[in-house]
Amino acid sequence: MRKPLIAGNWKMFKTQAETRDTLRRLDELIGRLLEVEVLICPPFTSLPAARRAAAGTVIQIGAQNLHWEEKGAFTGEVSAAMLIDCGCSHVLVGHSERRQLFGEDDAGINRKLKKALSSQLVPILCVGESLQEREAERVEEVIEGQLQQGLKGLTAQEISRIIVAYEPVWAIGTGKTATPEIAQQVHAMIRGWFEGKYSSVAADGLRILYGGSVKPGNVSGLMAQPDIDGALVGGASLEAESFAALVSYQR
Numbered sequence: 451m452r453k454p455l456i457a458g459n460w461k462m463f464k465t466q467a468e469t470r471d472t473l474r475r476l477d478e479l480i481g482r483l484l485e486v487e488v489l490i491c492p493p494f495t496s497l498p499a500a501r502r503a504a505a506g507t508v509i510q511i512g513a514q515n516l517h518w519e520e521k522g523a524f525t526g527e528v529s530a531a532m533l534i535d536c537g538c539s540h541v542l543v544g545h546s547e548r549r550q551l552f553g554e555d556d557a558g559i560n561r562k563l564k565k566a567l568s569s570q571l572v573p574i575l576c577v578g579e580s581l582q583e584r585e586a587e588r589v590e591e592v593i594e595g596q597l598q599q600g601l602k603g604l605t606a607q608e609i610s611r612i613i614v615a616y617e618p619v620w621a622i623g624t625g626k627t628a629t630p631e632i633a634q635q636v637h638a639m640i641r642g643w644f645e646g647k648y649s650s651v652a653a654d655g656l657r658i659l660y661g662g663s664v665k666p667g668n669v670s671g672l673m674a675q676p677d678i679d680g681a682l683v684g685g686a687s688l689e690a691e692s693f694a695a696l697v698s699y700q701r
């Protein structure tokens with residue numbers, strides 16, 4: 451049984467005070483919710499505030515990025531050990547904004563995944579096609595390429611610890627969500643790829659999140675699909691009320 455995970459990606463939003471206020475309110479709203487895992491990924495500078503506000507709640511804290519080296523002369527970068535020091539359990543790797551706006555490639559994403567895993571962080575590997583790629587009917591090829599390159603050299607044990615997020619680039623921040631059927635089709639393809647490449651145990655255990663304009667109004671239709679195990683939410687995770695509505699989609 452795969453436990454659903456609803457994760458909020460706050461991107462470049464929220465100061466420390468805003469982080470504290472939002473998480474306190476979120477805790478009041480969701481309380482002891484046990485049937486769903488809840489994760490918030492604030493910006494680096496708000497991680498200490500997030501850790502303090504989330505202490506004793508069900509809210510887990512993750513980061514939006516990491517560097518693959520342990521330490522060194524890498525101006526502007528943040529290491530896995532630094533994230534753990536700030537209370538992170540998870541880290542996003544290869545978000546489409548990192549790929550598109552900051553030139554991240556599959557080789558670097560692979561190194562980041564390995565670093566996250568060897569540091570005991572749970573990586574959430576983001577994959578997804580652009581509108582052009584979808585229109586050219588290249589969805590499967592693009593996503594399989596991202597998985598193949600991103601997961602290169604990982605052991606079966608490491609594979610069992612990762613989470614995948616399918617985020618079609620055309621649905622992120624655009625208000626255009628993939629229909630539950632479109633999302634399910636790609637999720638099933640991803641699970642099938644894991645089964646072929648690794649094993650049915652790896653495929654059955656893999657949690658695949660959907661991301662791209664997930665809102666309280668569309669979450670339950672998405673979550674009803676057999677291969678959708680959670681959501682990675684940007685815009686609708688910024689307000690405690692809407693994020694609380696998302697994590698309570700079953701109620």
Ligand code: PGA
Binds near residue numbers: 617661
């Ligand atoms: P969105 O962002 O929910 O605002 O579309 C999703 C994401 O980028 O993870």
